[in-house]
Amino acid sequence: MPAFDVVELPETDHVTAGETAPEFTRPLVGEEFWEDRSLSTVVDGPTLLVFHPMDGAFQATYVYNEIDDRGWADALPVYGVSISSPYEHKDLLAERGDGVRVFSDPSASVVETYGVAHDIDGMEGITEARPAVFLLDADRVVRYAWVGSEHPSFPDYDAVEAAIDDLLQ
Amino acid sequence: MTDPQITLYRLQACPYCERVVRTLDRLGIDYRSRYVEPMHSERNVVKRVSGARSVPALVDRETGVTMSESANIVEYLEGTYGNEGAGA
Numbered sequence: 001m002p003a004f005d006v007v008e009l010p011e012t013d014h015v016t017a018g019e020t021a022p023e024f025t026r027p028l029v030g031e032e033f034w035e036d037r038s039l040s041t042v043v044d045g046p047t048l049l050v051f052h053p054m055d056g057a058f059q060a061t062y063v064y065n066e067i068d069d070r071g072w073a074d075a076l077p078v079y080g081v082s083i084s085s086p087y088e089h090k091d092l093l094a095e096r097g098d099g100v101r102v103f104s105d106p107s108a109s110v111v112e113t114y115g116v117a118h119d120i121d122g123m124e125g126i127t128e129a130r131p132a133v134f135l136l137d138a139d140r141v142v143r144y145a146w147v148g149s150e151h152p153s154f155p156d157y158d159a160v161e162a163a164i165d166d167l168l169q
Numbered sequence: 170m171t172d173p174q175i176t177l178y179r180l181q182a183c184p185y186c187e188r189v190v191r192t193l194d195r196l197g198i199d200y201r202s203r204y205v206e207p208m209h210s211e212r213n214v215v216k217r218v219s220g221a222r223s224v225p226a227l228v229d230r231e232t233g234v235t236m237s238e239s240a241n242i243v244e245y246l247e248g249t250y251g252n253e254g255a256g257a
Binding site: 027032033034035036086090 | 178201202205206213214
């Protein structure tokens with residue numbers, strides 16, 4: 001069996017459970033249009049915020065496939081965040097992520113504020129998001145947080161779903 | 170925070186849309202800016218609100234007015250929210 005080295009990502013001081021999710025304003029992309037929206041104006045109940053690698057990367061594709069399979073967007077509002085442009089988000093949402101809307105953060109400054117940045121090797125000048133999941137309550141307080149520490153990595157979907165079920169009860 | 174009463178559907182770098190934006194800014198009107206699909210055939214949201222797929226399209230919930238065509242929109246905004254309109 002060939003050796004398979006998982007890349008460990010550096011430790012990061014990310015947003016954790018109990019903190020208020022930092023406010024930001026970015027273009028929010030749906031299937032039909034995009035407009036500047038702030039996080040505080042879209043959160044009015046339990047909300048799932050999912051940071052993911054740039055659109056088109058297999059990690060992003062797999063995360064959306066899982067969100068669709070589990071029907072999370074039917075249970076609560078789900079918002080993605082990646083460094084991809086609104087045009088790329090529209091293409092992504094045409095294929096998957098039914099009911100999901102995605103913030104566009106090309107400068108990665110929201111990504112950095114949340115402590116989920118990844119300076120990707122071999123793509124000079126690109127800082128993107130690690131996979132990360134934050135479950136927020138109506139007051140924007142983080143009730144569950146998971147941030148990828150390896151490359152690649154995927155959320156513990158069952159744990160996220162359990163946290164969603166707890167919050168929605 | 171109250172939502173703006175006016176929504177503008179626009180296309181990136183569309184001169185006719187920018188003309189409407191300049192008018193909105195000049196009149197100090199708060200508005201929601203929605204960018205839409207460049208492909209004309211896929212602009213269904215604009216078709217639903219205005220009956221046509223052309224941009225700019227403006228929806229004014231205050232007056233119940235929905236319109237297309239930048240010249241018409243500029244005339245409407247100036248007539249409704251400009252000093253010319255108030256003084257006429």
